[in-house]
Amino acid sequence: MDKVIDFKEWMNQNFDVFEKSLNGEKSNGFHKVRKEALVRFNKLSLPTLKDEDWRYTNISPLFKYNFNVVTEQKKASDELVKKLLFDEMEAHHLVFVNGQYSAENSKLFDLPKGVIVGNILDAMKNNSELIKKHFGKYAVDQDQVFTALSTAFTKDGAFIYAPDGKVIEKPIHIIFVTSANGDKILTQPRNLFVAGKNSKVTIIEHYASEANDIYFTNSITEIVADENAIVDHIKLQEESTEAFHISRMEIDQERSSNFSSHLISRGGKISRNEFNSRFNGEGSECTLNGLFILEDNQLFDAHTMIDHAKPHCNSHEHYKGILDDKSFGVFNGKVMVRENAQKTNAFQENNNILLSDQAIVNTKPQLEIFADDVKCSHGATIGQLNDEAMFYLKARGIGDEAAKAMLIHAFAIDVITSIKSEYVKDYVEDFLAKRFNQEN
Amino acid sequence: MLEVINLHANVEGNEILKGINLKVNAGEIHAIMGPNGSGKSTFAQVLAGKEEYEVTDGEVIYEGKNLLDLSAEDRAREGLFLAFQYPIEIPGVSNTNLLKTALNEIRKYRGEEELDTMEFLSLIKNKMKLVELEESFLKRSVNEGFSGGEKKRNEIFQMAVLNPKLAILDETDSGLDIDALKIVANGVNQLKTKNNATIVVTHYQRLLNYIIPDFVHVLHKGKIVKSGGKELAYELEEKGYEWLKNGSEVLAD
Numbered sequence: 056m057d058k059v060i061d062f063k064e065w066m067n068q069n070f071d072v073f074e075k076s077l078n079g080e081k082s083n084g085f086h087k088v089r090k091e092a093l094v095r096f097n098k099l100s101l102p103t104l105k106d107e108d109w110r111y112t113n114i115s116p117l118f119k120y121n122f123n124v125v126t127e128q129k130k131a132s133d134e135l136v137k138k139l140l141f142d143e144m145e146a147h148h149l150v151f152v153n154g155q156y157s158a159e160n161s162k163l164f165d166l167p168k169g170v171i172v173g174n175i176l177d178a179m180k181n182n183s184e185l186i187k188k189h190f191g192k193y194a195v196d197q198d199q200v201f202t203a204l205s206t207a208f209t210k211d212g213a214f215i216y217a218p219d220g221k222v223i224e225k226p227i228h229i230i231f232v233t234s235a236n237g238d239k240i241l242t243q244p245r246n247l248f249v250a251g252k253n254s255k256v257t258i259i260e261h262y263a264s265e266a267n268d269i270y271f272t273n274s275i276t277e278i279v280a281d282e283n284a285i286v287d288h289i290k291l292q293e294e295s296t297e298a299f300h301i302s303r304m305e306i307d308q309e310r311s312s313n314f315s316s317h318l319i320s321r322g323g324k325i326s327r328n329e330f331n332s333r334f335n336g337e338g339s340e341c342t343l344n345g346l347f348i349l350e351d352n353q354l355f356d357a358h359t360m361i362d363h364a365k366p367h368c369n370s371h372e373h374y375k376g377i378l379d380d381k382s383f384g385v386f387n388g389k390v391m392v393r394e395n396a397q398k399t400n401a402f403q404e405n406n407n408i409l410l411s412d413q414a415i416v417n418t419k420p421q422l423e424i425f426a427d428d429v430k431c432s433h434g435a436t437i438g439q440l441n442d443e444a445m446f447y448l449k450a451r452g453i454g455d456e457a458a459k460a461m462l463i464h465a466f467a468i469d470v471i472t473s474i475k476s477e478y479v480k481d482y483v484e485d486f487l488a489k490r491f492n493q494e495n
Numbered sequence: 496m497l498e499v500i501n502l503h504a505n506v507e508g509n510e511i512l513k514g515i516n517l518k519v520n521a522g523e524i525h526a527i528m529g530p531n532g533s534g535k536s537t538f539a540q541v542l543a544g545k546e547e548y549e550v551t552d553g554e555v556i557y558e559g560k561n562l563l564d565l566s567a568e569d570r571a572r573e574g575l576f577l578a579f580q581y582p583i584e585i586p587g588v589s590n591t592n593l594l595k596t597a598l599n600e601i602r603k604y605r606g607e608e609e610l611d612t613m614e615f616l617s618l619i620k621n622k623m624k625l626v627e628l629e630e631s632f633l634k635r636s637v638n639e640g641f642s643g644g645e646k647k648r649n650e651i652f653q654m655a656v657l658n659p660k661l662a663i664l665d666e667t668d669s670g671l672d673i674d675a676l677k678i679v680a681n682g683v684n685q686l687k688t689k690n691n692a693t694i695v696v697t698h699y700q701r702l703l704n705y706i707i708p709d710f711v712h713v714l715h716k717g718k719i720v721k722s723g724g725k726e727l728a729y730e731l732e733e734k735g736y737e738w739l740k741n742g743s744e745v746l747a748d
Contacts, residue, residue, distance in 0.1 A: 442547075447583040447637075450543050451597040451653065452571035452604070461596065465587025465636075 062101060062118040066204065067093070069124045073208055076125045085179050085186070085209070092196060092206030099200040111385045111417040112327060112356040117299045122241035122271045124208055126153035131232050131265070136160050139230050139263050144478035146228040146259070147172055149213050153233055154242030156211050164225055171216040172227055175245055178214040185216060189247055193277040193305035201301050205243045205275045212245035212274075217254035219281070226257040226476060233272065233294070234265040246276040250284040250312075257287040259479065262322070264295040269324075274302040280312035282336065287315050289479055294322035296353060303329040310336025310365075317474050318345040318357070318374075319483055321490075325354045332370075333362040334396075345374040346470045346483070348490065349382035349414070356385040361403075363396040366426075370400070375470050376407040377463055378414035386418040390433065394425040403433040408440065408466050410459075460492035496521050496692050497562075497661055502553035503717075504541045511537045513717035514553065519661070522689040526703055526728060527696045529714035530736035535696045536580055538714065539665040543577035544570045557661070571597075572604035574660030578650035578667050580696075585637040590649070593637050594619060594656050601657065622655040626682045644675035651682040662686075663694045668702035680705030700732035715739045 060068065070093060077086070101118065102109040131152045140148065149172065150160035156174035163172055171182065179186050196202035213229045231244050250256050262272060272294065280286045286306075294300055300323045306314055318328060332341045347355045361370045376384045386405045407416045420433040440462050448458035464487055471487075474480045497519040504512040511534045519525050529535050541548050542555065544567030555562040562570060585593070598618075599609040610618065619633065626648040638646050647667050654662055664683065668676055683693065683706050695706055703711075703725065711727040712719045720739070721727065 441583075441585075443583050444585050446545055446567060447579065447585070448593070448597075449567040450571055450577050450579075451593065451657065452568055452601040453593075453597050454568045454600055455566075457596060457600060458568075461588050461592070462585070465585060468587045 065121045073124045089207050092203045096203035122239050126240045128155045130157050130159045141478035146226040148228040150230045167221045169218040175212045175214040193307050194275045209245050215248040217250045217256050219251035220253045222255040228259045230261045232263050235268045235270050241271045244274040249279045250286045252282040255285040259289045261291045267295045269297045271299040276304040278306045280308045280314045282309045283311045285313045290318045292320040298323050300326035306332040308334050308339045311338040313340045315342035320347040327356040329358045331360040334365045334368040337365050337367045339368045341370045343372040344470050348377045350379040354383045358387045360389045363392040363399045366397045372403040374405045379410040381413045384416040389421040392424040392426050396426045397428045399429040401431040405435040407437045498556040500554050503551045505549045519692050524693045524708045526708035526711045533714045534717040539663045572601045576659035576662045578664045580665040582638045582646040584639045586639045588637050591633045625655050626652045643670040660691050665696045700728045703728045
């Protein structure tokens with residue numbers, strides 16, 4: 056095996072190769088942004104367990120690989136794409152294979168006038184004003200090494216723009232599939248979703264893999280929900296169990312906007328999800344719900360922050376973890392209520408269920424309140440399947456596996472039912488049924 | 496149907512059952528009475544297969560099979576039913592879901608076809624009438640937020656749906672007002688046939704005014720110290736359990 060080159064060193068050595076792969080894009084004005092980000096990437100240090108934000112998440116295994124920064128542009132097989140779509144759901148779908156847009160796999164229905172659903176590479180050419188206005192403005196990378204890495208190697212990602220008053224009826228299902236053929240690749244989807252005033256959009260970000268390969272996905276998603284916009288976001292993370300997934304989502308919420316997020320995570324060797332929402336206007340609402348289902352040696356980390364910067368906003372956060380074998384979970388949820396954010400309503404809860412003696416979860420719900428007229432609550436629980444409930448079900452003739460599956464489903468049900476799309480709900484329920492009740 | 500021979504069992508290292516002998520035939524109702532701590536509930540739960548309770552000696556033959564070799568779920572599938580003294584609340588699992596899963600697991604075990612939704616619904620709606628439950632009850636989570644009476648009625652409702660050969664009612668009367676008690680007792684009586692049997696575990700004689708036992712057994716310190724007909728229950732009601740403290744001889748014939 057070749058000697059592994061230092062992670063940052065490797066990225067720098069490969070920047071030339073990456074630039075070449077950009078073809079004409081290099082001469083475009085945006086390239087300056089990449090180069091500046093590379094400088095910041097070099098200045099920032101890689102996280103270790105000594106960093107408070109990474110205290111429980113040992114990311115060092117990631118640095119043991121030299122990932123290829125240039126990936127092959129290809130089309131995914133129709134079967135693979137079909138497998139990842141929800142049965143019968145009418146949705147626009149954007150497919151990215153190894154981080155690059157695959158128009159051949161994608162399918163868009165008619166869209167309202169002015170609405171853009173596509174990839175960011177095209178948007179850089181055709182909608183440079185929007186890119187200039189929003190790109191990197193929410194996911195700032197001054198002190199975030201993985202964001203700087205993403206910006207430096209910006210290649211492609213999804214771009215959605217709903218102008219003021221536009222309603223995109225059908226959900227937009229964005230599939231990021233890695234088809235690496237055993238090649239250790241790095242893909243860095245860079246997504247930007249802008250929902251104008253009074254607009255409405257449903258977006259499903261779906262990360263998957265063709266095979267159980269080792270690769271690294273470093274994704275950044277920036278979302279703007281302008282005044283009175285409704286944005287429903289679902290993230291399905293079901294990558295290879297050997298994959299590394301680091302992602303950051305930044306949400307900018309203007310007055311009276313409604314943003315809801317559901318993270319369903321079950322893949323990855325190490326996956327880290329940062330979700331940060333900021334209220335920039337009064338009367339807004341934010342829901343951050345999550346369900347993570349882990350097994351073997353998987354590590355999952357959810358870091359969330361809801362910034363109540365303005366009064367009269369509501370936030371609701373509920374994360375649930377199901378951990379089996381030697382899996383390891385981290386939940387760090389912060390709710391910040393700033394001094395003038397009176398009449399804030401903030402609810403936060405994290406519940407975990409450990410199915411084995413060796414599974415571990417570290418949970419840290421945090422509330423920081425600087426206003427005095429607010430209603431906030433937070434809590435966390437870690438438990439096991441209730442033995443008495445197990446016996447009760449068995450005493451009714453229900454076998455061990457089925458009883459376990461029923462109780463796990465019961466544990467997860469409130470997060471699942473809060474998902475608005477019936478198709479996604481069914482998809483998650485099907486997965487749970489298959490995962491925990493194999494014999495049926 | 497059931498033969499219990501010299502059954503000994505420990506709970507957390509303490510011997511609670513110290514040699515129980517009991518024989519139950521099809522068509523019979525047996526009442527097991529005794530003061531608190533006599534081992535009544537332990538006996539009921541050992542028969543149902545609670546794993547935490549360790550059987551240290553003796554055997555239990557049920558329908559020609561060694562009951563103690565069967566898992567709790569297989570005992571239920573073989574037709575044994577325990578109505579819990581304290582029915583467990585299971586948030587997120589609806590009554591319908593519990594019953595449908597249970598019924599189909601039992602049918603599968605017996606090599607029978609699973610019921611389709613229509614058949615299942617017509618069965619449960621029919622059985623609900625027996626214990627006077629409202630239909631809205633089906634969608635609610637198992638026992639969650641139920642009153643004491645609703646929980647006990649739910650146990651009898653489950654029993655009606657699962658149609659066991661041997662039902663063990665563990666203090667099904669405790670905490671019930673007289674109306675609820677009548678509903679529960681009426682349900683049990685209607686389910687009675689010459690092919691099934693019931694063991695009623697109770698502290699009080701009152702339930703036995705409504706469910707008339709063929710035999711009454713007195714359990715004390717983990718042993719059956721006295722057996723008789725239904726008149727034994729009246730005698731107990733009159734004398735209380737105080738006499739047990741002075742040794743079982745007092746009541747001996």
